[in-house]
Amino acid sequence: MSVEFCGLQLAHPVLNGSGTFDVIAARRAFGDQLLRDFPFSAYVSKTITLEPRQGNPPPRLWEASAGLINSIGLPNKGLEGYLAEDLPQIVEITGAGAAEVPLITNVMGSTAEEISRLLEACDAHEQIAAIELNVSCPNVKTGLDIGSDPRQLEEVVRAVRPRTRKPLIVKLTPNTADVALCALAAQEAGADAVSLINTLRATALAPRDPTLPAGRWLGGGTGGLSGPAIRVVALAQVAAVAARVEVPVVGMGGVQSAADACDLMDVGATLVAVGTESFRDPVAAARIAEGLRAMGAA
Amino acid sequence: MSQAPFARRLLTVTGLDELGAYRVLRVADPDGPEPEPGQFAMLSALEGWGGGEHERPLLARAFSIARRSGGESHFLLEDVGPGTQRLCELRAGDGLWALGPLGRGFAAPEGGRRAILVGGGVGIAPLAILQDQLEGPTSVLLGFRERSRAQGAALLDGARVASDDGSVGHHGLVTDLLVAELQRDPEAVVYACGPAGMLEGVRAICERGGVPAQLALEAGMACGFGACFGCVVPKRGGGYLRVCVDGPVIDAAELERVDAHAAAPIGDPPA
Ligand SMILES: Cc1cc2nc3c(=O)[nH]c(=O)nc-3n(C[C@H](O)[C@H](O)[C@H](O)COP(=O)(O)OP(=O)(O)OC[C@H]3O[C@@H](n4cnc5c(N)ncnc54)[C@H](O)[C@@H]3O)c2cc1C
Ligand SMILES: Cc1cc2nc3c(=O)[nH]c(=O)nc-3n(C[C@H](O)[C@H](O)[C@H](O)COP(=O)(O)O)c2cc1C
Ligand code: FES
Numbered sequence: 001m002s003v004e005f006c007g008l009q010l011a012h013p014v015l016n017g018s019g020t021f022d023v024i025a026a027r028r029a030f031g032d033q034l035l036r037d038f039p040f041s042a043y044v045s046k047t048i049t050l051e052p053r054q055g056n057p058p059p060r061l062w063e064a065s066a067g068l069i070n071s072i073g074l075p076n077k078g079l080e081g082y083l084a085e086d087l088p089q090i091v092e093i094t095g096a097g098a099a100e101v102p103l104i105t106n107v108m109g110s111t112a113e114e115i116s117r118l119l120e121a122c123d124a125h126e127q128i129a130a131i132e133l134n135v136s137c138p139n140v141k142t143g144l145d146i147g148s149d150p151r152q153l154e155e156v157v158r159a160v161r162p163r164t165r166k167p168l169i170v171k172l173t174p175n176t177a178d179v180a181l182c183a184l185a186a187q188e189a190g191a192d193a194v195s196l197i198n199t200l201r202a203t204a205l206a207p208r209d210p211t212l213p214a215g216r217w218l219g220g221g222t223g224g225l226s227g228p229a230i231r232v233v234a235l236a237q238v239a240a241v242a243a244r245v246e247v248p249v250v251g252m253g254g255v256q257s258a259a260d261a262c263d264l265m266d267v268g269a270t271l272v273a274v275g276t277e278s279f280r281d282p283v284a285a286a287r288i289a290e291g292l293r294a295m296g297a298a
Numbered sequence: 299m300s301q302a303p304f305a306r307r308l309l310t311v312t313g314l315d316e317l318g319a320y321r322v323l324r325v326a327d328p329d330g331p332e333p334e335p336g337q338f339a340m341l342s343a344l345e346g347w348g349g350g351e352h353e354r355p356l357l358a359r360a361f362s363i364a365r366r367s368g369g370e371s372h373f374l375l376e377d378v379g380p381g382t383q384r385l386c387e388l389r390a391g392d393g394l395w396a397l398g399p400l401g402r403g404f405a406a407p408e409g410g411r412r413a414i415l416v417g418g419g420v421g422i423a424p425l426a427i428l429q430d431q432l433e434g435p436t437s438v439l440l441g442f443r444e445r446s447r448a449q450g451a452a453l454l455d456g457a458r459v460a461s462d463d464g465s466v467g468h469h470g471l472v473t474d475l476l477v478a479e480l481q482r483d484p485e486a487v488v489y490a491c492g493p494a495g496m497l498e499g500v501r502a503i504c505e506r507g508g509v510p511a512q513l514a515l516e517a518g519m520a521c522g523f524g525a526c527f528g529c530v531v532p533k534r535g536g537g538y539l540r541v542c543v544d545g546p547v548i549d550a551a552e553l554e555r556v557d558a559h560a561a562a563p564i565g566d567p568p569a
Contacts, residue, residue, distance in 0.1 A: 025524020025543045029400055030304035037304055046527075054537055058557075061518045061528040065353035068520055072527045075538070227356060256348075279521035280342065280358055282397065283305045 001293050003041075005248055005271055006167035006192045008102050008129055010041040012289040014261065017226075017252050017275030018106040018132060018171065019046040019072070023093045024086065026282065035096050039285035043094045044104045044273070045086070047134045050114050052078035057219035062204040067229030067254075068276050069202045071220035074108065079121055091127045102129035106171070108137045110146070112159040123164040130167040133157070133191075136175070136198050147173040150185035157189035167192040169250065174237055175201050183241040183249075195250035195273065196241060197234045199224025227276040228254045235263055242268020256284070258291025265292075299402050300331050302523075306358075306397040308344065311388045312370055318449025320420060321375045321386050325394055328369035335428035336491075336514050336547040338362050339398030340522040341373065343384050355381040360519045360542070362491070363399060364423040364453065365430065371396075374423040374453065400522050401546050404428055404489055404512050411487040411510070414439065415454070416476055416500055418492025419447060424514050426453045428489055437479055437486075441472025441496060473499040480507050488550075490514065498556040511550035517541040532557060 003013050016039075023043060026034050055075030062069040077085060082105075094101050105128045109115035115133065122128045135147025135156070147153050147170075157170060170186040172179055174197040183194045202225035206217045216222075234253025242249045251269030254276070255261050261272040277284040307330070315322040333339075340358035342348070347355055359381040365372040377386045388394065404424070407413050413436040415425045422440050429436060438457040442448040448466040451457040459467035460475055468475055473496065480486060484507060490500040491514035504511035517529040522542045530538035531545075534554045539545065 019527075020525055022524045022527075025540070026304075028299075028543060029302055029523040031301040033301075033304035055527060055530070057532075058530050058538075059518055060530065061520050061526070063354055063356055063520075066356055068357065070520070070526065070528060075527055276520075279526055280348070280356075281306055281395075282521075282523060282525075 003270065006130055006169070008042065008167070010102070010271070012041045013265070013271045013292065014040060014285045014289040015042050015104075015250065015271055015273040016040045016044050016278060016285065017273040018044045018134065019074075020275035021278055022046065024089050027093055030282070035093060037283060037286060038094070038101060039278075039283050039289070040101060041289070042102045042104055042129070043090070044132060045082075045090060045106055046076060047074045047106045047108045048076050048079055048082045048118065049074065049108055050079050050117060052076065052081055059217060059219055060223075062217050062223065064202070064204065064225060065229060067225050067227040068279075069204055069218065069223040069225050070199065071218035071223030073220050079118060083121065083125065087125065087127060095127070103127055104130045104132050104169070106132040106134055108134040110137050110140045112156045115156065115160045116163045119160055119163040119168075123166055128166065130169060131164060132169040132171050132195060133160075134171045134198070136171070136173040145173050145175065147182060148176040150178070150181040153182055154185035154189045157186055157191055161190035169193040169195050171198060172196040172241070173198050174233065179237045180240040180244040183245050187245045187247050191247060193248045193250060194241060194245060195252065197230065197237050197253040199226045200230055200233065201225075226254070228256055230254045231260060235267060238264050238269050239267035255288065258288050258295055261288050261292055262295060300334050300337060300399050302331065302398050302400055306340070306395045309394050309396050311390055311392045311394055313390050314386070314388055317374070317452065319376065319446040320450045321377075322364070322453075323373040323375055323385060323388065324370045325373075325396070326369060327371045327396070330371060331399060332366065333363045333399035333427070334403030335431055336362070336403030336424045337399035337401050338522070338546060339371070339373075339396045339400065340519070341385065342381075342395045343388060344393030344395060346384055355384060357520050358395065358397065358522070359385075360516070360522055362424040362514070364426045366427065374420055374426075374450065376420040397522060401542055402544070404514070404547050407432075407487045411485055412436065412483060414476065414479055414486045414488045416472060416488060416490040416492070417441070418472055418496040419443070420450070421492035421496075421514070421516075422450055422453060424491050425489065429454050439472050439475040439479065441492070442466070471499065472496065473503060476500060476503055480509060484509065487511070494556050501550045501553060501556055504550055512547050513550050513553070513556065514547045515541050515545050515556065
């Protein structure tokens with residue numbers, strides 16, 4: 001069942017999607033049982049930016065047909081706050097007892113300079129085993145997401161790649177014309193792995209209720225769709241990417257069961273990640289890993 | 299704060315009782331941890347939930363634990379959408395997933411202050427378990443839209459009721475009753491739960507009178523345990539609180555105001 005990924009030895013192939021499991025809050029809610037029954041084989045932190053961010057005004061959630069639209073807006077304490085306050089608490093959990101899983105820190109920046117500073121800072125912390133780069137961030141000059149254009153993506157990843165010796169996973173955006181071209185670009189620029197899919201751009205209007213203000217529901221205007229509704233899109237994109245790249249692929253999007261995870265692995269994913277399903281069932285990842293084991297798929 | 303087992307538990311429904319416009323869902327939970335008043339659970343039905351043939355509900359929904367009695371947990375429901383509708387269809391013997399107890403509950407009164415419980419609509423739920431556990435004299439003030447909802451007042455003992463349409467008790471807002479009560483006895487602590495508009499009224503009255511208040515807030519929630527950052531309300535001085543882990547009970551002093559749009563309306567807003 002154990003699996004090798006970018007030089008890391010993982011107990012099983014199921015991770016969390018970035019931003020969908022906060023171990024610090026979960027420890028408060030569930031106590032030490034979290035450490036004993038830690039569901040993920042590696043822990044991916046939520047996206048960290050250079051400066052602190054408050055996130056978007058509420059409402060931040062909309063339940064769609066078989067899916068969830070979120071407009072959270074990447075709230076985080078910023079690089080300094082993360083390293084000083086969150087990192088010690090995270091490793092106290094992920095590095096403890098039965099858990100002892102590697103930490104993958106997810107970072108995002110709007111320029112190569114910003115990303116470079118984030119990677120250098122992470123590189124200096126041995127508790128961080130690998131770095132995931134979220135490229136669903138608008139380029140300040142063009143307004144386009146860095147990851148949506150293969151040429152821009154290749155340029156940025158090439159520029160920042162030398163700043164860390166740690167494995168670098170590029171988390172691709174699905175909101176692009178050809179995700180496989182983006183994956184190839186990331187690989188050419190030196191990414192050690194790619195992960196996908198992030199949420200699909202989506203929005204919702206307020207319910208037609210006279211007591212509620214009409215118009216866009218989400219405080220951030222638009223958001224990203226996740227959950228079972230996007231599973232088939234994830235399957236198509238993971239298949240397209242895995243067919244083109246040599247580097248390992250982390251597949252995610254709507255995984256609720258071992259069968260869903262198995263589908264992503266069948267089309268070429270080395271690891272799978274669980275996001276929205278953990279909201280419904282916080283130990284979903286453990287259930288899925290167990291199911292994969294029973295199916296002999298891993 | 300009582301911690302929750304790290305897994306949702308499959309419980310069995312023991313009954314669903316009518317209480318005017320509301321329903322009281324009872325489930326057998328003999329081994330569940332004792333909740334603090336004000337804590338909640340994320341509930342979903344075993345069948346007909348999860349984005350299968352039904353497009354919604356997909357995510358579990360948050361419900362205050364209204365009472366613990368004889369190995370059962372009780373929840374007060376108002377049918378306002380697909381989730382509550384599905385829960386209101388449950389029958390004895392049906393399966394229910396429950397994750398909890400979650401969040402921070404009410405803190406006991408300090409300095410010999412007398413407790414005033416203020417509830418609106420289905421928001422009276424956590425005040426019932428609070429009343430069960432408080433010692434000493436308490437006042438209970440509840441507001442409802444109309445008569446069938448006002449029958450919910452039977453969940454608590456000795457409640458004084460206000461109704462928007464004047465069909466039961468005081469014709470007006472429950473905050474009118476609170477103002478009068480605080481004039482009689484300003485050495486009180488206020489515990490409140492209800493729609494955002496009511497909570498903002500309670501907050502403003504208590505701030506003017508220098509009366510400590512604990513407000514049980516609501517917000518749309520995807521997880522209930524701090525994972526999604528979806529349930530935020532603005533905090534005094536900037537930034538946000540996560541209602542599920544920093545609350546749902548929040549000291550009124552931590553809030554500048556209770557934002558009407560931040561807390562998802564839960565079906566029974568006073569006019
Ligand atoms: C801590 C806490 C305790 C609670 N306790 C209770 C309780 O004891 N009893 C009780 O009855 N309720 C309680 N609630 C409220 C209950 O969880 C919500 O009303 C829940 O959303 C109902 O689900 P639904 O599917 O029936 O309705 P929904 O469809 O979720 O509709 C409820 C409200 O959510 C908004 N909404 C409508 N459609 C959507 C959508 N697609 N996506 C997102 N939001 C939408 C609207 O404002 C609507 O009025 C509590 C909430 C919290 C946070
Ligand atoms: C509430 C929420 C917050 C998220 N936050 C982040 C984030 O901070 N960084 C990131 O790279 N992806 C983030 N994602 C995307 C997930 O990691 C994942 O790619 C996506 O949700 C698809 O998986 P799922 O359908 O299993 O949820 C978030 C998703 C959700 C639902
Ligand atoms: S409901 Fe997910 S963080 Fe509060």
